[in-house]
Amino acid sequence: MSRARVQAEAFDAGLEIARLTGGRRDVGAVATFIGYVRDLNEGSGVSRMTLEHYPGMTERALEDICDEAFGRWDLLDLRVVHRVGALEPGEAIVLVAVSSAHRGEAFAACEFVMDYLKTRAPFWKKEETPEGARWVESRASDDDAAARWETKKTP
Amino acid sequence: MSRARVQAEAFDAGLEIARLTGGRRDVGAVATFIGYVRDLNEGSGVSRMTLEHYPGMTERALEDICDEAFGRWDLLDLRVVHRVGALEPGEAIVLVAVSSAHRGEAFAACEFVMDYLKTRAPFWKKEETPEGARWVESRASDDDAAARWETKKTP
Amino acid sequence: MKLTLLYFASLRERLECPMERVEMSVPTGDVAGIVSQLRSRGGIWNEAFAPGRAWRISVNQRMATLESSVVEGDEIAFFPPVTGG
Amino acid sequence: MKLTLLYFASLRERLECPMERVEMSVPTGDVAGIVSQLRSRGGIWNEAFAPGRAWRISVNQRMATLESSVVEGDEIAFFPPVTGG
Numbered sequence: 001m002s003r004a005r006v007q008a009e010a011f012d013a014g015l016e017i018a019r020l021t022g023g024r025r026d027v028g029a030v031a032t033f034i035g036y037v038r039d040l041n042e043g044s045g046v047s048r049m050t051l052e053h054y055p056g057m058t059e060r061a062l063e064d065i066c067d068e069a070f071g072r073w074d075l076l077d078l079r080v081v082h083r084v085g086a087l088e089p090g091e092a093i094v095l096v097a098v099s100s101a102h103r104g105e106a107f108a109a110c111e112f113v114m115d116y117l118k119t120r121a122p123f124w125k126k127e128e129t130p131e132g133a134r135w136v137e138s139r140a141s142d143d144d145a146a147a148r149w150e151t152k153k154t155p
Numbered sequence: 156m157s158r159a160r161v162q163a164e165a166f167d168a169g170l171e172i173a174r175l176t177g178g179r180r181d182v183g184a185v186a187t188f189i190g191y192v193r194d195l196n197e198g199s200g201v202s203r204m205t206l207e208h209y210p211g212m213t214e215r216a217l218e219d220i221c222d223e224a225f226g227r228w229d230l231l232d233l234r235v236v237h238r239v240g241a242l243e244p245g246e247a248i249v250l251v252a253v254s255s256a257h258r259g260e261a262f263a264a265c266e267f268v269m270d271y272l273k274t275r276a277p278f279w280k281k282e283e284t285p286e287g288a289r290w291v292e293s294r295a296s297d298d299d300a301a302a303r304w305e306t307k308k309t310p
Numbered sequence: 311m312k313l314t315l316l317y318f319a320s321l322r323e324r325l326e327c328p329m330e331r332v333e334m335s336v337p338t339g340d341v342a343g344i345v346s347q348l349r350s351r352g353g354i355w356n357e358a359f360a361p362g363r364a365w366r367i368s369v370n371q372r373m374a375t376l377e378s379s380v381v382e383g384d385e386i387a388f389f390p391p392v393t394g395g
Numbered sequence: 396m397k398l399t400l401l402y403f404a405s406l407r408e409r410l411e412c413p414m415e416r417v418e419m420s421v422p423t424g425d426v427a428g429i430v431s432q433l434r435s436r437g438g439i440w441n442e443a444f445a446p447g448r449a450w451r452i453s454v455n456q457r458m459a460t461l462e463s464s465v466v467e468g469d470e471i472a473f474f475p476p477v478t479g480g
Contacts, residue, residue, distance in 0.1 A: 014169015017189065025194035025244035031265075032187040033258065034172065035395055039180035051394065052319055054387060057371035082394060089180035094395050103188065104300070107266050110186075114258060114395060120373065122387075123394020124319035135320040138364075138391035145259070190480055206479065207404055209472060212456035237479060249480050269480060275458065277472075278479020279404035290405040293449075293476035 003078050004062030006053060008085040011095055020077050020099045027076055031106035032097040033114050039089035041136070044129040051084045051093065054122035058082070061121045069098070069113050073105040080113060082123065112149050119146040158233050159217035161208060163240040166250055175232050175254040182231055186261035187252040188269050194244035196291065199284040206239045206248065209277035213237070216276040224253070224268050228260040235268060237278065267304050274301040311336060311382040313344070318389035321365060324358055341367050342376040344386060364391055396421060396467040398429070403474035406450060409443055426452050427461040429471060449476055 013034055021027045037049045062080050069078060076099040083093055096113045100106040125136040168189055176182045192204045217235050224233060231254040238248055251268045255261040280291040315330050322328050336343035349356045359365070367374045368387045380386060398421075401414050421428035434441045444450070452459045453472045465471060 012169060013172050013187075014167060017168050017187075021189075021191060021245070021247075023245070025192075027191050027245075028193045029191070030187075030189045032168075032172075032185075032189075033262070034176075034185045034187075035258065036176060036182050036184070037180075038183045038256065053394070054316070054318055054368075054371070054389070057368055057387065060371050061373075090176070090178070090182075092176075101193065103190065103266075103269060104296075107188070107262070111258075111262050118395040119392065121394050122318065122368070122389060122392050124390065125393045126319070135390065136393040138393050142395075208479070209401070209403055209453075209456070209474070212453055212472070215456050216458075273480040274477065276479050277403065277453070277474060277477050279475065280478045281404070290475065291478040293478050297480075 003066045004080040011081045027099045028101045029103040029106040031110035035094040046127045048128040050126045052124045065116045069109045073109045115145040118142045159235040166236045182254045183256045184258040184261040186265035190249040201282045203283040205281045207279045220271045224264045228264045270300040273297040314385045316387035399470045401472035
């Protein structure tokens with residue numbers, strides 16, 4: 001199974017985690033992150049969100065990020081699932097799950113993958129608000145989060 | 156529902172995560188950690204593990220750690236589940252799941268709770284190995300991980 | 311040279327163009343040369359690719375810059391900063 | 396004073412005692428005074444609580460130290476460093 005998937009359908013977080021650990025006895029730690037659509041962003045109510053992506057490049061960018069994580073930490077497995085299309089508040093957008101022997105590596109790699117995904121994977125969000133539809137603007141805080149990993153030594 | 160539980164039964168990670176987010180539209184991020192029994196520890200094969208705890212103090216210590224996390228970060232909800240009794244390699248021992256509006260808080264609080272739990276909650280592991288049963292020794296690396304939070308400013 | 315050009319998100323909407331296959335002369339052999347041709351179309355094209363605008367580039371599905379080389383058959387995409395996750 | 400003493404994990408196994416309710420005179424009014432009484436039992440008790448041994452203390456289910464005060468009715472527990480998670 002591919003480590004990174006892009007899909008319109010909802011995913012099952014419990015199933016994704018179970019796939020990382022099922023039948024294995026060497027996994028000591030799984031760190032998981034799930035991102036959700038909030039009903040409020042930048043002070044406006046959000047009634048719906050549409051995620052556009054760049055088919056082909058998206059999968060490649062996600063695989064590159066996974067490779068980078070494997071190069072930096074001693075990981076056992078990694079899963080990235082990102083949804084596209086129309087989503088409503090409360091729905092999950094993205095899941096990153098990382099398995100490792102020890103927790104430090106799992107936590108660091110999971111946060112790293114999210115930070116890189118936020119700045120390097122070609123997805124774009126459009127929100128519907130009472131003021132109309134608008135493209136979500138990129139955040140400087142996401143650039144800062146990704147930049148941390150440029151200089152930080154791996155544990 | 157209590158934020159911290161101690162139980163002999165297995166838990167369902169997907170269900171625990173769903174309980175944090177179900178019906179909510181203000182959750183932007185859930186960071187989850189699950190720890191598992193490995194079949195190898197300190198160079199020896201592990202065929203079985205037994206977790207002892209201090210009933211009463213355990214729940215209190217876990218609640219204290221949850222309170223501390225809420226005091227340090229802007230969190231929406233938090234769940235800690237820790238198993239006791241006999242466990243086999245591949246089985247999950249502990250789950251920590253944290254919901255927040257943004258991912259930085261969720262990641263930090265999840266790692267913080269695990270680090271504090273490892274050094275402050277009264278659980279003890281006994282392993283069965285080919286060389287006999289032995290109590291797991293505490294690790295200096297866990298003390299170091301917990302000590303990081305003493306001086307670190309919250310984001 | 312023959313190129314495939316893609317536009318995404320707000321840029322796609324603004325240009326009212328998701329994709330085009332073009333035959334384009336790019337003497338400099340880099341992305342900047344393509345952008346220069348696109349701007350020469352005038353109007354919204356000139357505005358959208360004005361310097362200082364926050365748009366990103368990929369060449370053959372990898373992040374690239376104005377200085378990146380392009381050759382016959384390449385797939386070049388233009389898009390705003392990404393906002394997934 | 397009346398006290399409840401608990402022992403966990405390797406300490407419990409070594410002392411062959413999970414719990415005891417005792418009536419104990421503790422002139423210093425602190426945990427150190429209790430430990431002194433326990434060591435005076437001799438043998439394995441003296442060894443297990445020797446200074447430098449890595450054991451931890453709680454008073455009424457909160458982490459404590461040798462200097463922590465104890466009063467009538469307190470629940471004092473002794474155990475090795477924790478290893479959960």
